[in-house]
Each structure stands twice: as C-alpha cells, then as structure tokens.
Amino acid sequence: MFRIFVGAGLLLSGPALAQLKPGAGMDTVEANCAACHSTDYIRMNAPFLTEQVWKAEVAKMRTAFGSPIDDAVAAEIVQYLTAQYGPKK
C-alpha cells in the first residue's frame, strides 16, 4: 500500500515540491535519507506515520536497505520526522 502512494507521489510532484519542512535535524535527514531515493518518500508517507512507525521506517532503511547511519543520527532523524511529519496533535 505504501508503494502505491510513493509511486503516485513521485509522478505528481515536481522538483519545487521536493523540499522538507525546515526544522531541527532537517540537514541530517537530507544528508542521510536522500542517497537512495528522494525525500518525497518521506513527504508522501508522512500522513500515516507516528513516532513508532517512523522509528520502524528508519530501522528498515538501516537493516533492510543498508543505510549506514549510527544510533545517534537515527535518533535525530526520528525526532525530526516525528516533529515535522508526525500526526497533528
């Protein structure tokens, strides 16, 4: 199901939309999460993801796909993703 959303997102969004929301940790995410796919993957999946799920998502990027980030960086990324792309309180 995520895959369908990601595909549609990549088709619909131009470069102008491929921007992360400004916030603490944004640079870290851009440096570590845009190596294999655009940050559109984050934006398109954002409405569904809570902190718990972002954690699992970042863990999957590390274990399944081999993203070479360490625990401290992963924690910063999860924090940014939850703050900027978590569910609205």
Ligand code: HEC
């Ligand atoms: C080593 C390569 C690599 C890196 C680095 C990477 N990803 Fe991914 N990511 C992938 C691949 C491959 C997919 C596509 C999986 C699929 O098609 O199911 C993906 C898909 C995604 C998705 C879509 C949902 C899903 O699970 O398929 C999200 C969200 C995502 N990545 C977030 C991140 C974040 C956040 C980071 C930074 C911590 C990151 N990625 C870094 C390889 C990577």
